[in-house]
Amino acid sequence: MNFWDFIVFVFWSYVFFAYLMVLFGIIADIFRDHTLNGGLKAVWVIFLVFVPFLAALVYLIARGKGMSERQRAAANQARSETDQYIRNVASSSPVEEIAKAKTLLDSGTISQAEFDGLKSRALGAVA
Numbered sequence: 001m002n003f004w005d006f007i008v009f010v011f012w013s014y015v016f017f018a019y020l021m022v023l024f025g026i027i028a029d030i031f032r033d034h035t036l037n038g039g040l041k042a043v044w045v046i047f048l049v050f051v052p053f054l055a056a057l058v059y060l061i062a063r064g065k066g067m068s069e070r071q072r073a074a075a076n077q078a079r080s081e082t083d084q085y086i087r088n089v090a091s092s093s094p095v096e097e098i099a100k101a102k103t104l105l106d107s108g109t110i111s112q113a114e115f116d117g118l119k120s121r122a123l124g125a126v127a
Helices: 003-032 038-050 050-090 093-106 113-127
Strands: none
Touching: 003 038, 003 050, 038 050, 093 113
């Protein structure tokens, strides 16, 4: 195997990998689309199995715009769910922070000066 055989092998491996990514993206989009009924989904999958290159090309031409819109909507929904989760987990109210600092003060873990600093920081976050 010489250098050019290796280059050709890498090129065709890249083409095959890109085709697999497109194929899996199309299959995911077929099942993500709620406007298609089960029969049409089955027809698309059968075409993708028996005439994969032609079916993928036709699908991308015929339904490519809707495919990108559905993918964008799914990404926006996932992002908003992630943002909401982060807000719920990360944020605590100043009252909660002061209460936690007070329990630390009462247990002797922090001093009065540290408590005052935590309290002012919590109140400063509100202002």
